[in-house]
Amino acid sequence: MSLPEELGALVREHLAARPGASWAELARDVGVAGLLVPEEHGGAGCGPAELAAVAEEMGGALSPHPFLQTAVMAVTAATACGAADLLKAVADGGVSATVVLPGEAELRLAGGRLSGVAPYVMAGELVLLYAGGQLVEAVPTRREAYLTMDESRPLERLTFEDVPVRRLGDDTSAGRVRDLGIAALAAEQVGGAQRCLDMAVAYARTRVQFGRPIGAFQAVKHKLADVLLLVESARSAARAAADHGVAAAVAGSYCTEAYLAAAGENIQIHGGIGITWEHPAHRYFKRATSDAQLFGPPQAHRARLAEVVFGGP
Secondary structure, eight states, X not given: OOHHHHHHHXXXXXXXXXXXXXXXXXXXXXXXXXXXXXXXXXXXXXXXXXXXXXXXXXHHTTOOSSIIIIIIIIHHHHHHTTOHHHHHHHHTTSOOEEEEOTTSSEEEEETTEEEEEEXXXXXXXXXXXXXXXXXXXXXXXXXXXXXXXXXXXXXXXXXXXXXXXXXXXXXXXXXXXHHHHHHHHHHHHHHHHHHHHHHHHHHHHHOEETTEEGGGSHHHHHHHHHHHHHHHHHHHHHHHHTTOHHHHHHHXXXXXXXXXXXXXXXXXXXXXXXXXXXXXXXHHHXXXXXXXXXXXXXXXXXXXXXXXXXXXX
16 A cells, blocks of 8 residues: 555544544654655654545545645744744644635735735634745734535634734745645545545445436436446546646646536435435535635636646636
8 A cells, every 4th residue: 555545544534433533643643744844853753645545535525624724724834934933833733724715805915014814724723924025924914704505614704903913924935835825726626526436336236216326217327327437537637636736727627527516416316315414415516616716616726727737718
């Protein structure tokens, strides 16, 4: 078994055995928080393959932990500017962090003080922001939680009113942070889509209608085959996404739509029970719908791809 497979299996077993485990427990027992943290700063020093394997398991379990914003985006930003103290704190699992990317907030940085508002930020204790050509850390004056469709990934509105900042480095890593965030989200979406397919197949084998399992009907077989093709294609796109910005745009578009389709078909195959609170199918549909807007809708990723490849939409 390769290292990515071992890490994926370890995360899967931990989440299955301890579904209510805290972020600190997940960091301590499995090392998820320090996955991308260099070894000299207390992390595992892993790369894209390990990231994709772990992210897929996190998405399959609908993990509410701040993996994406902390272990992926904040760590990537902090590594680029050599913020050793922040990296060690994250690797130890003692703190979560989030990143506000350029263009996602109305911020003013002058004289070492920050003012403005950052909407729809993934929740994290430490806040890193790209503002005024710099990466800085600041403490919000006010945090307001949004009422979102997917409650397992909390979003906040952060307000900064002339607060002091800690400068971490120049604004040179924002593009890489965003691309790696998209790649990790794509892998999470693959994990969620795979879980939807597994649920649908299991139900189609056991649900009997007209004297035989519904999986024996051609229409249901076609649905499941279509979803399988989407999931496997999405997995290929997600595995390639961490190495190149163009690949991240491809994965951001394809994996989003694949997850939405898989979650929708899972509900359709389950019929009435699929839309009840008692069944988890609706939770995957909510996560898929929420994820579709996190880094922009599929159309935005395709527009970026067209601009990079062809020089325009």
